[in-house]
Amino acid sequence: MNAEQVLSPAAEAGLVVEAVLGDLREGDHRGVVVDSPPGAGKSTLVVRAAGELAAAGEPLMIVAQTNEQVDDLIARLGARSPEVAVGRLSAVDYEASERVRDHPQCRVGAKVAELGTPAVTIGTAAKWATVSEGSWPWAIVDEAYQMRSDALLRVAPRFVRALFVGDPGQLDPFSTVDVERWTGLSWDPMQSAVAVLLRHNPGLPVHRLPVSWRLPHTAAPVVAEAFYPFTGFRSGTGPGDRHLVFDRPAADRLDDVLDAAAATGWGLHELPARFTIRTDAEAAAACAELATRALARDGVTASESGGGPLTADRIAIGAAHRDQAATIRALLPPEVKGVTVDTANRLQGREYDLTIVLHPLSGRQDATAFHLESGRLCVLTSRHRHACVVVAREGIAELLDAHPSTEPVHLNVPVKFPDGWEANQAILAHLHKGVSLRRQ
Structure with a gap:
């Protein structure tokens, strides 16, 4: 009998969190790494660690990757530790969001000197890169796998020890310029901050959060097998803990797909095989109509945390490209304009009750590295608490078989797992299995 069978999800996750906090309190390592599957409580851990370090009288800096993440962490810090003073580093023209204004002890400033002496100073990696003075005994780097290694080098002089928290299965850092000149170097700036950190500091402790509190029991095994083949995780919920039902009966094929997703957690709406332009009007219309x-x-x-009507703000439609998202958004009728429509890059870290995904390879003639990127599909298929519907044209499996990876193999480059080809095949196999069962 293994520990997973003995311990409840909460107990198992609690042991890992305590081990992380124990390393922060008593360990002598320069850094601690925490890997997390989707919805495993990364932000909760960051906020708790920040609160405990601040309570112990150790000022700390928090590095997030986007302004949205910064504001979200400030709101969470205000809810959990309202007595802890927070300084929000920002651009000169930044206007504090309502979440920031609601924090009882948050001061906003463009320079560290304008913030006073808060227990927690927080800003984006880009903003921290402009800070040339001051140091903190502790830093917490949130969404560390989204951070490029060169961005870490810019802020590293500002702290002594650090906690790095992130999801290794999601999108890698990206660049719009040619980066081949650095390929194979141990400090390649296009590797994530954590990848370079561990290559130069292999002895750092690495913890893995074992439970996803977002993904239902129908999704966790599928996502874990496809995108986390060597670490895995389980859902914090089981059969019967979550339900999505529609009060109005099904009237067409799209409704049947929604009913299948509500019953099994997954739905596949396949359109006839066809090579299309990137903004496939038929596929975009299907996404809009499903919502x-x-x-x-x-x-x-x-x-387990309550429920209620499925409203527009609890539905998201995800796509690979901004023009695809714009096309879908334009096709939504006025009464459903509250539905979120965005790219995988911008959906990272967010969660919804129902997600609709335009498959990155739908209608394509080739399988490029961009569209095969496992992190992109991982983000798109791991935002939901109840159900995920994938819209795709037939023929993706055949496309994958006909276009194996042709990317060059470089020396001294760590092999990235999971492989995008295998991850796509795993997700497709599960979706087609569900379709086959419905037809029986």
């Missing part, structure tokens, strides 16, 4: 039908049928959710 429209989900709202028109008066969906209702129930879960």
Whole structure:
């Protein structure tokens, strides 16, 4: 009998969190790394660690990757530790969001000197790169796998020890300029901050959060097998803990797909095989219509944390490209404009009750590295608490078989797992299995 069978999800996750905090309190390592699957409580851990370090009288800096992440962490810090003073580093023209203004002890400033002496100083990696004075005994780097290694080098002089928290299965850092000149170097700036950190400091402790509190029991095994083949994780919920039902009966094929997703957690709406332009009008329209039908049928959710009507703000449509997202957004009728439509890059870290995904390889003639990127599909298929519907044209499996990876193999470059080809095949196999069972 293994520990997973003995311990509840909460108990298992609690042991890992305590081990992380123990390393922070008593360890002598320069850094601690925490790997996390989707929805495993990364932000909760960051906020708790920040609160405990601040309570111990150790000022710290927090490095996030986007302004949205910074504001979210400030709101969470205000809710958990309202007595802890927070300084929000920002651009000169930054206007504090409502979440920041609601924090009882948050001061906003463009320079460290303008913030006073807060227990926690927080800003984006880009903003911290402009800070040339001051040091902190501790730093927490949130979403560290989204951070380029050169960005870490810019801020490293500002702290002594650091906690790095992130999701290794999601999108790698990217650049719009040619980066081949650095390929194979141990400090390649296009590697994530954590990858370079561990290559130069292999002895640092690495912890792995074992439970996803976002993904339902129908999704966690599928996502873990496809994108986390060597670490795995499990869902914090089991059969019967969550429900999505539609009060209005099905009227067409799209409704049948929604019903399948509500019952099994996954749905596949396949369009006839065809090579299309990137902004495939038929596929975009299907995504928009699925969201429209989900709202028109008066969906209702129930879960361990409560439930209620399925509203527009709890539905997201994800795509690989901004022009695809713009096309889908334009096709949404006015009554469903509250539905989030965005790219995988911008959906990272967010969660919804129902997600609709335009498959990155749908309608394509080739399978490029961009569209095979496992992190992109991982983000798109791991945002949901109840169900995920994938919209795709037939023929993706055949496309993958006909276009194996042709990317050059470089010396001294660590092999990246999971492989995008295998991850795509794993997700497709599960979706087609669900379709086959429905037809029986």
